Amino acid sequence: MLRPALFSFLVFIALPSIAQAQDVAARCAKIGNDDKERPIPAALVPQARQVFGFSKDTPNAFIRNGTSYRCMGGKTWLCNVGANLVCGKANASKSLPGAAAFCKDNPGSDMIPMAATGHDTIYEWKCVGPNAQILRQSAAVDPRGFIAENWKPLE
Incomplete structure (x- = not known):
């Protein structure tokens, strides 16, 4: 008690x-x-x-x-x-400077690491020659823009 x-x-x-x-x-x-x-x-x-x-x-x-x-x-x-x-807003940009830089240094790579794209992107990326290209959307975004x-x- x-x-x-x-x-x-x-x-x-x-x-x-x-x-x-x-x-x-x-x-x-x-x-x-x-x-x-x-x-x-x-x-x-x-x-x-x-x-x-x-x-x-x-x-x-x-x-x-x-x-x-x-x-x-x-x-x-x-x-x-x-x-x-990440808890911040998602990055739905279809052009990422980090991805572009990665592809210039690694043309033809079949994937671009999150270290280059950022962890907030909703896409998976690859390099087509020296250019970054979206491979597919990998994350859905809620109505307020978060993953x-x-x-x-x-x-």
Whole structure:
């Protein structure tokens, strides 16, 4: 059984976190769309853990530091950065300076690495002679211009 003082302390600590999570949901419901990525409050860490499938051993700080939220359609959406995952807006440009430079140095290459194209491109690229060319679209874009598979709705 918890002592009254300890119980009061735990409630005092938990209430601001619950309020933070509710504030994020209420904010998104009110404004509808906001493309600015913001760090998640501590209260959203358990939901981010579940949405992205992190194990119970994954430190909360790791999840919080790598996860951001934004508002789309009145809902809260989460993204967790990774080695090749970007949370920023997608690059749908059909001409990339990095890809062009790569092809000048590597004419005829059947692929252009993300180090040259950037991780935010929605296309796979190849070199046709010294010219960069789109091979295929590799990622879908959501209605706000972000790579759709990187963002998960918070239910």
